[in-house]
Amino acid sequence: MNWSGVRERVLALRKAPGTAKVFGAGGHGFRLDPPLSEAEVAEAEAELGVSFPPAYRSFLLEVAAGGAGPDYGLYPLRRDDQGWHWVALGDTREVNPLLGRPFPSEAERARWTEELDTREPREEDFPDEDAYRAAYRAWDDEWEPLNQAMTAGAVCLGHQGCGYFTWLAVTGPDSGTLWNDLRAADGPLEPLSVDFPTWYLTWLHRAAQEAAGAPSGRPGRRR
Template identity: 30%
Template sequence: MLFWKKETQLDRIKNKLEKAMRKDTAFSVFGASSHKYRVYEKLTVKELADWQAKNQVTLPEPYTQFLTKVGNGGAGPYYGIYSIEKATSYTDSGLTKKCVLHPGMTKEEWNRLTEPLINDEDISDLEYDAARERVLGGMLCIGTQGCEYDMYLVLEGKHRGKIVYTSDFYPDRPFFFVYEDNFLDWYERWLDEIILDYDIAWFGSRMPGDESALIQVYQNAPNEEIKSKALDGMFKFKKISRPTIDFLESVAEQRQNDRITAIQLICKTSVDAGRGYLLELLHSDRNEDLLHALQILNWYGKSVDLSEFIKVIVQSLDRVHDPETLRHVGYVLESSDAITLQNFAPFLCHTDSNIQTAAIYATRSCNDKSESWEIIQQMFMGGGKEVVKTTIQYWGMIPHEKLLPYYKAAWPEYKSNNNDDIM
């Protein structure tokens, strides 16, 4: 008689590690070149017991199963999972403390908790360390995402076993609890998304689930926040199926709150599919609609014929009144030769220095500078040496005799400040 062994989650994880390695042979997934989908030698039961006794902590079981059955760190989200030894060395807060963080922490709660870390300039080192321990206590640092971002495991309390993404301390930015309840579920999701060829930049920060699951969550959501998170979860898909595009089109038509997100998701898969929506946004009287359209075209339109959109954008330049919108105008138009000093003259000679700087950057590749020397002279007359120095930085020096006196006046200071490096 044959007995079939039921596949456990640990078995699945081991098999999926092999599949992920075969899927990503070039190690193109963020952090994969560091860990190469290899785990370290497993921790023995005695080594685990000794560590827990020494640190007076009982680790959550899903995490200990990984350490003793899969590997003592190695392959994992971002730059991988620390060994227990490295995790201990990177955790400088009290492991036995109560974790005070929780999912859904309000900005007000967070600001009260971190106020000494953010706003108290006179805080002593001892007081700072104590305040930091209140925030990070009761958690183990199990890995890093790079820069200021780390991954922690909650050791005690109601949320024991959950993963928390941390960063430096900023007002109104509570740390993020991932959606999964335990380490193994979070880890297996990471493998699944690699195998399914999802976009896993900032893995774990978006709602899990495939297209159908997220549509169902959206349709059954009890509030606007969950609807928004369900839509946001779809950004992990590199391409979206036709039925999902149909669903997003219905959202764009019927749900003003989610309209822009739905259009963005449609255009991520196909700018052509979202062409009508983009033209509608470009023709809108609302400045925010114009900016949204420009952002979407900048993000997803680089390999698409944008001539129809470019014509509308050039005709709409008189509606641009802020640096952010102007920057995105520049991003979209820069590869089309549609930017000239003539059509950017109102921005180049603007009294707002931020708009002027954005315009100077946007026109850096224009070929009509010498012919448009009068516009440049007007700029220099109105803005003085700072404007001249900014144009040198982005344009170099324009060879025209009428501009030479301005360059001569600004050159000594520019040369001193820029160490002779001319862009």
Template identity: 35%
Template sequence: MTDSLTEQILRVTDKLAAARELPAAAKAFGADSHGFHLGPPVPEAEVAAFEERHGVTLPAEYRAFVTRVGHGGPGPQGGAGPFYGLLPLDRWAEALELEPTDTVLATPFPVDPDFAYLDWWSEVGLGVDDEPFPGAIALGHEGCGHLSVLVVTGAARGRVSSTYWDGAGPQLSPAPDFLSWYENWLDTVLAG
């Protein structure tokens, strides 16, 4: 792990601990169920087995988070995180519309970060029998059927996206990676 990644992990860990101590933090959406707690980190061997089984390498920032900070948590929708909280890694397939297959994560996520879609479905060539959100793992429920996902395969690899169904399709977060997305959420919580 790089020094900058280690520094960011430590910063995120400190901010998460600070969020637990803020009285106003309990008012953050979802905090009543997760209390700014996460489940225990995932052992390296389990992450490696997940990657091998699905033919992917998890983005370094997410991998570092789940192996060093934690994943999932006490709430019915997971642990400390945006919206309803972060799902545990074993609930990765919740963003899929079709049954998961062994190759769905290795299939590129159908969004080009440099393209503005007007009619995403037709512009990426999705048919009615196609999985609209391959190449991504579910991070958490946003409400109204939308999820936050982490792109693990494709041009947007490493980015967090919301799975909107409108013509523009999934919307990528402006954050460059999972840890930046998560830290931005913590900064918002800590700012009140």
């Protein structure tokens, strides 16, 4: 992937008169972290136990460690005294605890969900309400680790708004694919139909149009 000129195009939008019209610009302000060096990227990969997909890796090396990007921007990859991590909203450290595991297939996620659904306790199977409620709480508690397992082997790239996120698979057969996470509203974790470069460059083209006052032609965004 050739990212030549992309960093300069993004930074130039900081001075465009209509940047306030671009969704999410109030958060990232068209600012970019400096790119990482080859040594830094290699160190991050070794510490995190993964190899970044080529397009994302080259972005880190040639454009930025994070910052301006689709929606509310790309979570920057940074290092502090605790090690490498991504910086999420509110300057919180973000590292997927299951990052080194294989990213599950859609079939696996569907099977896990169906299996847990079938084990939902039924009140008529318990001698009293207290026993049922205790069993239901134990069953309901299983959803949190299951939801976490759904994005094993993936990096959370950024926040779309309203609790929706974009993920990048970095392990397994689907490494390099992007995923739209709508689970905050009981929606799916669904694949995006574009790769990382297309996703980022489409946003940049649209942002430049909007900042220049041209209609984007896109549907309303989540806020």
